[in-house]
Amino acid sequence: MWRGMIVTAVALVSLVGGGTVAWRHYEGAVDQVDLLGEAARDRPPPRQITIESAPRWSPPPASAQPGRNILLVGIDARPGEDQAGARADSIIVLHVSAGGDRAWLVSLPRDTRVEIPGHGTDKLNAAFAAGSQGGGGRAGGFALLATTVRQLTGLAFDAGAIIDFAGLRRVVDAVGGVDLCVDVRTVSVHIGWDEQGRQTAPFRLIPPTFRPERIPGVRPQVYEVGCRHFAGWEALDYVRQRELLPDGDYGRQRHQQQLLTALGRRVTSAGVLGNPLALDRTLTAVGESLTFDGNGRSVTDWMFQLRGLRPDAVTMLRTNGGQFNAATRNGTAFEQLDPVTLDLFAAACSDSLDAFARKHPDWVIQPS
Known part of the structure; x- marks a missing residue:
């Protein structure tokens, strides 16, 4: 999703030969606002904290961190949550080499346990909701989340972007769908059909843990193991699932990253690049689906900075080795970053993730 939305869109414009002039037709559709706040590379770092999930190392100052870091946030906003209340559903760091x-x-x-500045200890995705309250909107939500991530990882950010999941569906549909290989049988808790063939939710999510409970008479959408073509609604539904996966949120993270690489391949394929109508649909969908902060650089500037980056040059990495590292505090279950994950972020700070991946090959996620 992200690689296709930003990095591949960057490559697209360079490849089609229109350069800056071509993209400027679409750039105006991108909502460009100040998102990064204290997490931006040129800002002083936020105060350091001492809790279980905080780094136990001293990251280099932002000016000494080679490469570039982009924070990508997906939100699954319901009606009325566009400006306040939505939690960050997907939080991804994209590190680009020097x-x-x-x-x-x-x-x-x-669900990582963190201290959110000014809001106490909570799960990481709660930072977006907290920042969006009181008139903060999406920009305030992103800024607080980005500051929390910088505090957690030591990484300063050069750009940031938000997309809601409806925007992801539009982009997938614009490119004619994507090909994905389902690695584990995945049952949807969101989409199903009743006995009259009407679409409805097949499960109730029971708070406070949101345990799924099957609704009698409703047949859920199921994604069986194997390779197939996904329409936008299927791709979106597939990468939202975590409740019934054996590895829960880690499985969802893996599927989201696999989708973004598949989207990158599709966007740069001849079927899109060689079809002016498909290309126009794709660039329009990308432009209309993003909220972007280039930290003083325009979308066009970023496109040309990243024009040498291709889909096959992107490596996907797991945190916590894809295994649960949970702890319960005051009746609430949290994830904690393990020491190797802290090493991963230290490697990102020093632009040495290739060495980390060679040392921990089982932390590399294979493309779908």
């Missing part, structure tokens, strides 16, 4: 020809994607567990 040379600009390699990149790594790292998904942060949204």
